[in-house]
Amino acid sequence: MSLNTVWFILVAILFTGFFFLEGFDYGVGMLMPFLGRDDMERRSIINTIGPVWDGNEVWMITAGGALFASFPQVYATLFSGFYLALILMLVALILRGVAFEFRGKRDDKGWRTLWDWAIFTGSLLPALLWGVTVANLMRGFAIQQDMNYYGGLLPLLNPYALLGGLVFIALFLFHGANFLTLKAPDEIALRARKVAWTAWIIATGLTVAFLLWTFFATDILTKSPLNGLIPAIVAAIALLVTGWLIRSGKSGWAFVAGASTIVFATVMVFMGLYPRILISTLNPDWNLTITNAASSPYTLKVMTIVAAIFVPIVLAYQGWTYWVFRKRVEARPEKLTY
Amino acid sequence: MDSLILSRWQFAVTTIFHFFLVPLTLGLSILLAVFESMYVATGDETYKRMVRFWGKVFLINFAAGVVTGIVQEFHFGMNWSGYARFMGDIFGAPLAIEALLAFYLESTFIGLWVFGWDRLSKKLHLATIWLVAIASNLSALWILIANSFMQNPVGYAIENGRAVMTSFWALVTNPNLPYQFLHVLADGITTAGFIVLGFCAWHLLKNKEGELALFQRSFKWAAIYALIGVVAVILVGDAQGKYLEKVQPMKISAAEAIWQNESPAADFVVVASIDQKNEDNPFEVRVPKALSFLLYSKFEGGVEGLKDLQAEAVAKYGPGNYIPPVAITFWTFRIMVGVGFLMALLALLAILKPVIKVLNKNLLFLKILLPAMALPYIASTCGWILTEEDRQPWIVYGLQKTQQAVSPNLTTGDVLFSLVLFIVLLGALIAVTARLIYRAGIAEPKVEETAE
Numbered sequence: 001m002s003l004n005t006v007w008f009i010l011v012a013i014l015f016t017g018f019f020f021l022e023g024f025d026y027g028v029g030m031l032m033p034f035l036g037r038d039d040m041e042r043r044s045i046i047n048t049i050g051p052v053w054d055g056n057e058v059w060m061i062t063a064g065g066a067l068f069a070s071f072p073q074v075y076a077t078l079f080s081g082f083y084l085a086l087i088l089m090l091v092a093l094i095l096r097g098v099a100f101e102f103r104g105k106r107d108d109k110g111w112r113t114l115w116d117w118a119i120f121t122g123s124l125l126p127a128l129l130w131g132v133t134v135a136n137l138m139r140g141f142a143i144q145q146d147m148n149y150y151g152g153l154l155p156l157l158n159p160y161a162l163l164g165g166l167v168f169i170a171l172f173l174f175h176g177a178n179f180l181t182l183k184a185p186d187e188i189a190l191r192a193r194k195v196a197w198t199a200w201i202i203a204t205g206l207t208v209a210f211l212l213w214t215f216f217a218t219d220i221l222t223k224s225p226l227n228g229l230i231p232a233i234v235a236a237i238a239l240l241v242t243g244w245l246i247r248s249g250k251s252g253w254a255f256v257a258g259a260s261t262i263v264f265a266t267v268m269v270f271m272g273l274y275p276r277i278l279i280s281t282l283n284p285d286w287n288l289t290i291t292n293a294a295s296s297p298y299t300l301k302v303m304t305i306v307a308a309i310f311v312p313i314v315l316a317y318q319g320w321t322y323w324v325f326r327k328r329v330e331a332r333p334e335k336l337t338y
Numbered sequence: 339m340d341s342l343i344l345s346r347w348q349f350a351v352t353t354i355f356h357f358f359l360v361p362l363t364l365g366l367s368i369l370l371a372v373f374e375s376m377y378v379a380t381g382d383e384t385y386k387r388m389v390r391f392w393g394k395v396f397l398i399n400f401a402a403g404v405v406t407g408i409v410q411e412f413h414f415g416m417n418w419s420g421y422a423r424f425m426g427d428i429f430g431a432p433l434a435i436e437a438l439l440a441f442y443l444e445s446t447f448i449g450l451w452v453f454g455w456d457r458l459s460k461k462l463h464l465a466t467i468w469l470v471a472i473a474s475n476l477s478a479l480w481i482l483i484a485n486s487f488m489q490n491p492v493g494y495a496i497e498n499g500r501a502v503m504t505s506f507w508a509l510v511t512n513p514n515l516p517y518q519f520l521h522v523l524a525d526g527i528t529t530a531g532f533i534v535l536g537f538c539a540w541h542l543l544k545n546k547e548g549e550l551a552l553f554q555r556s557f558k559w560a561a562i563y564a565l566i567g568v569v570a571v572i573l574v575g576d577a578q579g580k581y582l583e584k585v586q587p588m589k590i591s592a593a594e595a596i597w598q599n600e601s602p603a604a605d606f607v608v609v610a611s612i613d614q615k616n617e618d619n620p621f622e623v624r625v626p627k628a629l630s631f632l633l634y635s636k637f638e639g640g641v642e643g644l645k646d647l648q649a650e651a652v653a654k655y656g657p658g659n660y661i662p663p664v665a666i667t668f669w670t671f672r673i674m675v676g677v678g679f680l681m682a683l684l685a686l687l688a689i690l691k692p693v694i695k696v697l698n699k700n701l702l703f704l705k706i707l708l709p710a711m712a713l714p715y716i717a718s719t720c721g722w723i724l725t726e727e728d729r730q731p732w733i734v735y736g737l738q739k740t741q742q743a744v745s746p747n748l749t750t751g752d753v754l755f756s757l758v759l760f761i762v763l764l765g766a767l768i769a770v771t772a773r774l775i776y777r778a779g780i781a782e783p784k785v786e787e788t789a790e
C-alpha cells in the first residue's frame with residue numbers, strides 16, 4: 001500500500017474519530033438548554049462531557065493538521081474555498097470553548113443563560129457546517145484548474161448540502177441523547193431517552209432521503225471499483241438497530257449502534273471519494289487526489305513514523321480518561337465540579 | 339485595501355490576541371506543577387491551596403488560549419493558501435506533530451486534572467499537571483520549529499516551485515530554534531511570575547487576617563520564578579541578537595535603524611526619528627561603539643547598513659524592496675528591551691524584599707507590582723511584532739514573499755467581514771478573560787473547596 005493511501009486512511013480515521021467523539025459532544029451541547037431544567041441540571045449535563053470535550057475537539061485540530069502535513073493542496077483548497085463557512089465555525093467553536101470554563105465563574109442567572117446559549121449555538125453551527133462541508137465534498141464543487149475554488153459561500157449552501165447539514169444535526173442529536181442516557185443523572189437520563197427516540201425518527205427520515213439523493217446526484221455509492229455502498233448499507237442497518245435498541249431501553253448498546261452509524265457513514269464518504277479527496281465539478285482532471293495533492297514521499301515517510309508511534313499512545317490515554325470518568329454524573333451540588 | 343493587507347491585519351490581530359494568553363499558560367502550568375509537587379512532597383495544605391487558587395486563574399486563561407489557537411491552525415489554509423501550497427510539505431509536519439504530541443496530551447490531561455482531584459491518587463494527579471505543563475511547552479516548541487523555518491529555512495529543496503523537506507533532522511535542529519524557544523519559555527516564566535506577584539501584592543496590601551500565608555509563600559516563589567525568567571529572557575535575547583547579526587544582518591540593522599555602514603565600530607542608536615522613504619534618521623541619539631559591544635562584546639567591529647544590505651539582496655533575489663519596516667522594528671525592539679530591564683529590576687527587588695523584612699512597610703513597592711502585571715504583556719506583544727515584521731517582505735525568509743502567500747480566491751469583502759468579526763469577538767473575549775482573571779486573582783481563597 002502506498003504511503004499516500006496510508007495517509008488517506010489516517011485522515012479518514014481522524015475525521016471518523018472526530019465525528020464519533022465530537023458528535024455526542026455537539027449533541028449534548030445542543031440538548032443541554034432543553035434537557036436541563038435548572039442550573040444544577042445544566043451543570044450536570046455539561047459535566048458529562050466536561051473532562052473529555054477538549055480532548056475530543058483535538059481530533060478535529062489534528063485532522064486539520066494531518067491534512068496540512070499529508071495533503072497540503074487539499075488543506076489549501078478546502079480551507080480557502082470554504083472561507084466564510086469556516087469563519088462562522090471558528091466563531092462558534094471559540095464561544096463554545098470558553099463557555100464551558102466561563103459559565104460557572106459567576107453566580108448570575110443572566111450570565112449563565114448567555115453561556116448556555118453559546119454552548120447551544122457553538123454545538124449546532126459546527127454540526128450543521130460540517131454536514132454542509134461533507135455533502136459538498138461528496139458531490140464536488142467548482143474547483144478550477146489552479147486548484148482554487150472561486151465560487152464563494154452561496155453555491156456551497158445548496159439544498160443537497162443543507163440536507164447533509166440537517167442529517168449531521170439529527171445524527172449528533174440522538175448520539176448525544178444516547179450518551180446522556182448513559183452518563184447523566186437518572187432523571188435527566190430518562191428525558192434523554194425520550195429525546196433520543198424522537199431524534200432517531202427524524203434522523204432516520206433525513207438519512208434515507210439523503211442517501212437516495214446521494215445515490216442519484218453523486219458517484220459515492222456507485223463508482224467502480226471502490227465505492228461507499230457496503231459501508232452505507234452497514235450504517236443504515238446500524239441506524240435501524242439503534243432505533244430498536246433505544247426503544248427496548250438497552251442504552252449501552254444503543255450508544256454503540258448509534259456510534260457505528262456515524263463511523264460507517266464516515267467510512268462511506270471516504271471510500272466513495274478514494275482516490276480523490278476533493279472533486280471538481282468542472283473537470284475530472286482538476287480533482288485533487290491522493291497523488292497530485294500529496295506531500296513528498298519523504299515527508300509522508302517521516303509523518304508515518306510519527307503517527308505509528310503516537311496515535312496508539314493517544315488512543316491509550318484518551319481511552320483511560322473515559323475509564324476514569326466512567327461513572328454516571330451525580331446531581332448533587334457538592335459533587336459537581338464548576 | 340485589498341485582501342492581502344486585510345489578511346495580514348487579521349493574522350496579526352489573531353496572533354497577538356493568541357499570544358496575549360499563551361505565555362501565562364506556558365509559565366503558570368510549570369509553576370502549578372511545582373506547587374503541587376511541593377504539596378505531594380511535604381503534605382503541607384498551604385501548597386495545595388496555592389494550587390487551587392492559582393489553578394483558577396490558570397484555567398480561565400487556558401480556555402481562552404485554546405480557543406484562540408484553533409484559529410491559527412486553520413488560518414494558513416484559509417487566508418494563506420499560497421503559503422500552504424508552497425510550504426505544506428515542510429510546515430504541515432510540525433503543525434500535525436504539535437497536535438498529535440502536544441494538543442492531545444494537554445487537552446486530555448487538563449480534563450483529568452480539573453475533574454480528577456477526588457478520582458486519582460495524589461501522585462497520579464500530580465502527574466497530570468506535569469503532563470499539562472510539558473504538553474503546553476511542547477506545543478510551543480513545535481510551533482516554533484515551524485516558525486524557525488520561516489525565519490531561517492533549513493533542510494529543504496525547491497522542486498516544481500514548492501519547498502520540500504529533505505531533512506527532518508535539520509528542521510528540528512534549526513540553529514534559530516533554541517533562541518526562539520528558550521526566549522518564549524523564559525517569557526512565559528516571567529509572565530507567570532509577574533501575574534502571581536501582582537495578585538499577591540494586592541492581597542498583601544489588603545493585609546487581612548487568615549490568608550496571608552498563602553500569598554506570602556506564593557510571593558516568594560513567584561519572585562524567584564520571575565527573576566529566573568527575566569534573566570533568562572535577557573541572556574537568550576542577547577545571544578539571539580549576536581547570532582542574527584551573523585546570519586541575517588538585515589534583521590539587526592533594521593531593528594537598530596542602521597542605514598549606513600558603521601565601521602570600524604558601530605554606534606548604538608538609542609532613539610531616532612526614522613524616515614524610511616529617504617532611508618535616513620533625521621534625528622538620532624548615539625552612544626559611540628556601543629552596538630559593537632552589544633553584538634561582539636568588544637568596542638570594535640562594523641555593522642553593515644540597510645542601504646548596502648538592500649543592494650546585496652537585490653543582487654541575490656532580484657529587484658524589490660527588502661528592508662523591513664524600520665520604525666516598527668526599531669521601536670518594538672526598544673520597548674521590549676526597556677520593559678525587560680524594568681522587569682529585571684522589579685524581580686530583583688521582589689526577591690530582596692523578604693530578606694530585608696519590609697514586607698508590610700514597603701507599600702509603595704507592592705503598589706508598583708499591580709500595574710507591573712501589564713509589563714510582560716507589553717514585552718511579549720512587542721517581541722512578537724518585532725519577530726514577524728523583521729522578516730518582511732518575506733513570509734519565508736529568502737524563499738517566499740508575503741504577497742505571494744495570500745489566498746487568491748478571497749474577496750476584500752470576505753476578509754473585511756472576518757477581520758471585523760475577529761476584532762470584535764476576540765477583543766470581547768480578551769476583555770472578559772481579563773475581567774474573570776482579575777476577579778479570580780483578587781478573590782478570597784476558599785477555606786474548603788466545593789469540589790473536594
